[in-house]
Amino acid sequence: MPVTELPALLGIMDLVGIAIFALCGAVLAARLQQTFVTMAFFALVTGVGGGSVRDLLIGAPVFWIHDPWVAPVCMGIAILVWFTPHRLWDGALLEWADAAGLAAYAVLGTAKALEYGVAPVTAALMGVITGCVGGIIRDILAGRPSIVMRPELYVTAAALSAILCAVGTVLDGTNWLVWGLSAAAGFALRGAAIHWGLAIPAYRHR
Amino acid sequence: MPVTELPALLGIMDLVGIAIFALCGAVLAARLQQTFVTMAFFALVTGVGGGSVRDLLIGAPVFWIHDPWVAPVCMGIAILVWFTPHRLWDGALLEWADAAGLAAYAVLGTAKALEYGVAPVTAALMGVITGCVGGIIRDILAGRPSIVMRPELYVTAAALSAILCAVGTVLDGTNWLVWGLSAAAGFALRGAAIHWGLAIPAYRHR
């Protein structure tokens, strides 16, 4: 794959993930019967939080600051949710869309970190951070236990995508097949967790 | 206005906002009967938190790190509050001073982001972040619901100043009149909220 295609692809995957995550954030604010200010903050933070922390850590310019579309899209989604009944959005479809965004973001974050010369283990962590940290910051703002403190299988699915992407890229270079399979694996694992209510075990030594 | 005046003006507006916000943070620690460590942390975080997040996001050097005055001023204010009865500071005057700091910071943050080439919608968000995020981080540290989760009209006033500043600058360039009017509008709105106890409505669809 020519190097020049990479930024365009990253941009498209970014916009997909951002829109889905912003929607999840705005819908949570609606479910909690919050104000528009809370809804706009939740949309923005959930949409761009993980990628922002990743970019700050790897020393990249924060992706949405000089992009003319990302912030308006997040604000637009907040406005859309504000003027519609949240039952329109809040259902199984949103949870599955979030699973797709999670897997895409984990792969994207890992790939971007590898592109910046980060070693594989650290790059996989950047993938997990990209997928999960926006929701974590939102939950801290909301005063709710974040996904890091819940046994629900969520971060683990992001980690699966991120690790497969890092390993695949080390073995075989940057290519669409590695990215697609990594994202599919994480999406499948998260989907199984949604469908069967899977949780990961707690520490049990005494 | 010649470009060379900009940094000096930004510096002065920054110091005003920092001192007021640091005082608000320290007084909160006093009201909560906390230790000097908490008070110093609250003064620093409330004073510089919002501007730090803005600078990290827009890729600017964090404004207070290489400034010889900001950190000593925050620590000095913490020491001042520690050795005085907090009733001396904690009243209507402080709330109005905070409103002035909020409006000034929202304008300053928006102007700085625009100066760094950030698009208007994103720049207005940077203004809101500059005005509100220091207090949000402090409230998270304190385990209190932050202003983002309260219906009180506060973030909205910062948003008004930030949006007017962004729109005015796009239409008419950087000038004192746009800045002054933007700050005055946000201050007036926040003042009205203080005086009449205004709140913004919650999401009501079911």
Added chain:
Amino acid sequence: MPVTELPALLGIMDLVGIAIFALCGAVLAARLQQTFVTMAFFALVTGVGGGSVRDLLIGAPVFWIHDPWVAPVCMGIAILVWFTPHRLWDGALLEWADAAGLAAYAVLGTAKALEYGVAPVTAALMGVITGCVGGIIRDILAGRPSIVMRPELYVTAAALSAILCAVGTVLDGTNWLVWGLSAAAGFALRGAAIHWGLAIPAYRHR
């Protein structure tokens, strides 16, 4: 001391602090009977959180991102704690090791900030941030009151090491004696706090 030795020394002190702090974070997750995901997050955040915030603020590349060892060490410690009874780690020894890490990190953080041209008061704050912020972020994630809100003498010990290091470096330049004595003073103060249960007083004016 030749300048070229500095990075190597900083690297070694960093690894010591990181390993100890990561162990403290992982053991807390074990004590709280959390999942491996929580344990890995706590190990990473406690290990690298403070240094990351310092590096972002002073404009340095975040120290662990391009280091091939730091992230694997944190993950390795999480795996080690996961497969062993936490009573093996969780005792007085860990608390004393944490005290050593705290003092070392406070000195290291101050020295690195001074090296980046930061003024003494701000550099000392960077030292305190380096020593304490990882644990603070972890406690916020866990929904526990962080060390900033507890009267326990902890941040104060980091502040003692950081202030001595800043003053000593201003008076006498970068040298091992200043660093060793600064770290020893903070360690002794924290040790006294552990041994005699020392706490700092709360604000008492009314």
